[in-house]
Amino acid sequence: xxxxxxxxxxxxxxxxxxxxxxxxxxxxxxxxxxxxxxxxxxxxxxxxxxxxxxxxxxxxxxxxxxxxxxxxxxxxxxxxxxxxxxxxxxxxxxxxxxxxxxxxxxxxxxxxxxxxxxxxxxxxxxxxxxxxxxxxxxxxxxxxxxxxxxxxxxxxxxxxxxxxxxxxxxxxxxxxxxxxxxxxxxxxxxxxxxxxxxxxxxxxxxxxxxxxxxxxxxxxxxxxxxxxxxxxxxxxxxxxxxxxxxxxxxxxxxxxxxxxxxxxxxxxxxxxxxxxxxxxxxxxxxxxxxxxxxxxxxxxxxxxxxxxxxxxxxxxxxxxxxxxxxxxxxxxxxxx
Amino acid sequence: xxxxxxxxxxxxxxxxxxxxxxxxxxxxxxxxxxxxxxxxxxxxxxxxxxxxxxxxxxxxxxxxxxxxxxxxxxxxxxxxxxxxxxxxxxxxxxxxxxxxxxxxxxxxxxxxxxxxxxxxxxxxxxxxxxxxxxxxxxxxxxxxxxxxxxxxxxxxxxxxxxxxxxxxxxxxxxxxxxxxxxxxxxxxxxxxxxxxxxxxxxxxxxxxxxxxxxxxxxxxxxxxxxxxxxxxxxxxxxxxxxxxxxxxxxxxxxxxxxxxxxxxxxxxxxxxxxxxxxxxxxxxxxxxxxxxxxxxxxxxxxxxxxxxxxxxxxxxxxxxxxxxxxxxxxxxxxxxxxxxxxxxxxxxxxxxxxxxxxxxxx
Numbered sequence: 001x002x003x004x005x006x007x008x009x010x011x012x013x014x015x016x017x018x019x020x021x022x023x024x025x026x027x028x029x030x031x032x033x034x035x036x037x038x039x040x041x042x043x044x045x046x047x048x049x050x051x052x053x054x055x056x057x058x059x060x061x062x063x064x065x066x067x068x069x070x071x072x073x074x075x076x077x078x079x080x081x082x083x084x085x086x087x088x089x090x091x092x093x094x095x096x097x098x099x100x101x102x103x104x105x106x107x108x109x110x111x112x113x114x115x116x117x118x119x120x121x122x123x124x125x126x127x128x129x130x131x132x133x134x135x136x137x138x139x140x141x142x143x144x145x146x147x148x149x150x151x152x153x154x155x156x157x158x159x160x161x162x163x164x165x166x167x168x169x170x171x172x173x174x175x176x177x178x179x180x181x182x183x184x185x186x187x188x189x190x191x192x193x194x195x196x197x198x199x200x201x202x203x204x205x206x207x208x209x210x211x212x213x214x215x216x217x218x219x220x221x222x223x224x225x226x227x228x229x230x231x232x233x234x235x236x237x238x239x240x241x242x243x244x245x246x247x248x249x250x251x252x253x254x255x256x257x258x259x260x261x262x263x264x265x266x267x268x269x270x271x272x273x274x275x276x277x278x279x280x281x282x283x284x285x286x287x288x289x290x291x292x293x294x295x296x297x298x299x300x301x302x303x304x305x306x307x308x309x310x311x312x313x314x315x316x317x318x319x320x321x322x323x324x325x326x327x328x329x330x331x332x333x334x335x336x
Numbered sequence: 337x338x339x340x341x342x343x344x345x346x347x348x349x350x351x352x353x354x355x356x357x358x359x360x361x362x363x364x365x366x367x368x369x370x371x372x373x374x375x376x377x378x379x380x381x382x383x384x385x386x387x388x389x390x391x392x393x394x395x396x397x398x399x400x401x402x403x404x405x406x407x408x409x410x411x412x413x414x415x416x417x418x419x420x421x422x423x424x425x426x427x428x429x430x431x432x433x434x435x436x437x438x439x440x441x442x443x444x445x446x447x448x449x450x451x452x453x454x455x456x457x458x459x460x461x462x463x464x465x466x467x468x469x470x471x472x473x474x475x476x477x478x479x480x481x482x483x484x485x486x487x488x489x490x491x492x493x494x495x496x497x498x499x500x501x502x503x504x505x506x507x508x509x510x511x512x513x514x515x516x517x518x519x520x521x522x523x524x525x526x527x528x529x530x531x532x533x534x535x536x537x538x539x540x541x542x543x544x545x546x547x548x549x550x551x552x553x554x555x556x557x558x559x560x561x562x563x564x565x566x567x568x569x570x571x572x573x574x575x576x577x578x579x580x581x582x583x584x585x586x587x588x589x590x591x592x593x594x595x596x597x598x599x600x601x602x603x604x605x606x607x608x609x610x611x612x613x614x615x616x617x618x619x620x621x622x623x624x625x626x627x628x629x630x631x632x633x634x635x636x637x638x639x640x641x642x643x644x645x646x647x648x649x650x651x652x653x654x655x656x657x658x659x660x661x662x663x664x665x666x667x668x669x670x671x672x673x674x675x676x677x678x679x680x681x682x683x684x685x686x687x688x689x690x691x692x693x694x695x696x697x698x
Contacts, residue, residue, distance in 0.1 A: 002678075003444070003447075005444065005447035005448055006447065007443050007444070007446075007447050008443075009443070015676070015677050016677060019677070186455075186456055186460070187456055245346075251337050254337050254340070255337060258337075258340060260456075261687075263382075316382070316383045316384045316561075317344050317346060317383070317561075318344060318345075318346050318349040318350075318383050318384075318385075318388075318561045318562075319346055319349065319350065319353075319384075319388065320383050320384020320385055320386075320387055320388050321384045321387065322381065322382070322383075322384040322697045322698065323697070323698050325695070325696055
């Protein structure tokens with residue numbers, strides 16, 4: 001390792017994190033499921049295709065406009081399963097609680113998890129609780145793992161992407177990141193932006209119903225749309241071209257980005273997906289997504305050009321063009 | 337979004353580009369324009385402006401990124417201060433990854449246990465000092481005339497409130513003396529400068545008079561793409577008319593006389609003195625040091641910073657990049673050894689650094 005100590009940036013979803021995964025975890029855990037580095041591991045078991053995913057949640061503040069750490073934890077793991085084409089079934093919940101944490105707050109969080117699970121049609125079937133001394137953790141950390149079954153016949157993966165594919169996003173980007181930032185007192189901002197944290201499994205089901213040829217889907221998370229598209233471009237070895245003017249961004253989110261000097265392209269979402277599908281299916285997919293509550297603002301934002309070099313290119317709003325790279329540096333810590 | 341979309345209007349940008357193309361064609365020679373501020377460089381990259389300009393207009397980036405021009409000796413001193421037990425070192429996020437002589441950064445010192453806080457504004461230091469009365473809060477005072485008035489105001493506030501456990505390690509700099517060095521450099525033949533909009537909000541237009549007197553255009557320019565294009569258009573207009581002046585494109589932000597209150601505040605707390613700029617060397621009257629009345633807030637006096645043997649990274653050409661002598665691509669370390677993940681020089685570290693902007697927006 002190049003670093004003798006872990007830096008906050010190692011967890012920021014950028015280049016340093018990719019390096020940690022590739023240098024530390026991959027070679028040691030070494031197996032064909034993990035090495036695909038997708039949102040869930042996909043495997044065959046007893047004649048069924050299953051997917052399995054895990055995620056930990058350390059968001060600060062615990063309660064934010066549009067959600068809380070509990071609903072976020074359920075939605076995040078449900079979405080990681082959904083975008084692999086899986087129907088999420090069972091979740092686990094692991095709690096790390098700090099001594100002195102308010103039980104009223106815990107109750108609110110657990111109630112919220114129960115509601116989120118019911119809303120997504122999943123059950124939390126196993127769990128674990130640990131309490132650590134004051135100062136050894138910050139109030140509450142939650143890990144949620146989940147298992148789902150895949151009925152879809154195709155292979156949803158960046159490796160399935162073909163030149164010509166349409167790139168579709170299910171709505172405005174950056175809402176979660178902006179909601180968290182405005183909820184943090186240190187910035188002294190006030191806004192009406194709500195986190196978009198939501199379960200995407202039903203939206204995904206309606207997409208898979210109308211197109212039997214979805215090539216790739218990803219939920220947009222910590223690194224924002226930009227990071228997801230960079231990763232997909234690199235894993236698919238295709239050039240992905242997007243149009244800045246077509247990317248939906250809420251005015252309030254743009255405002256916060258302008259004030260803080262952030263790029264909405266790299267601001268977190270927790271209830272949006274990007275879909276890659278053949279151009280002939282694009283209209284059907286967009287219509288199906290728009291008819292769903294969580295996909296009202298679905299837009300085609302670009303397409304896939306030639307195969308060969310995995311890169312993301314953006315045509316800018318004033319007619320220029322530039323390449324987009326994975327962010328380096330810790331944009332905003334503890335966003336999810 | 338109001339007040340943003342107007343300045344990113346593709347039609348307006350297109351018209352300006354047409355006019356720029358016409359003026360560039362009629363000029364019939366290679367022209368060099370320096371964008372002085374790092375925020376200009378970022379906008380130029382982020383909106384892909386460089387590729388939209390005629391071939392005979394060369395945009396070069398200037399020294400207007402505070403992190404980039406901080407000397408390695410000052411970085412080493414900051415690392416020393418941050419490592420003193422009992423010190424809470426408050427800094428803006430951009431400084432965290434700047435490597436000192438040994439390649440050590442504030443980020444690494446923090447991971448090893450130093451109490452380093454990233455603050456969005458210098459004003460947060462007042463609360464930090466109040467909440468931690470048994471500790472010493474040291475602010476990394478970095479930035480040009482845009483940032484230094486806030487720091488001056490915090491210092492004055494702390495003096496009035498009698499806050500004693502707060503000091504500033506000032507590496508603040510002012511822009512005009514650095515521009516003077518560039519204007520006087522015979523190796524650079526700059527036709528016009530896009531002067532920094534935000535700095536000029538404070539200092540006004542008068543301090544750039546020497547640029548026009550030396551035969552270059554100085555157009556105080558805003559940070560949106562249409563601002564930059566209009567700034568370039570205005571410089572080309574001055575070239576055609578053979579009349580070099582100080583002009584203000586960023587009229588919605590800049591008064592010719594600047595912000596008198598901020599200037600008074602700066603002058604009350606700080607006095608100018610010589611300081612070393614990375615790439616440009618020692619420049620008289622370009623640094624801000626505490627006046628006698630505020631000496632208690634000077635971290636250089638409060639702490640005993642030992643003489644440090646600072647060494648620049650071998651082969652790093654940040655200095656030449658900062659003077660516009662070379663483009664980042666001409667540095668042998670660029671992208672091969674020096675990347676945003678492993679930055680060797682400060683121009684690759686700061687989000688406003690020229691090398692970082694070239695790396696991210698190519």
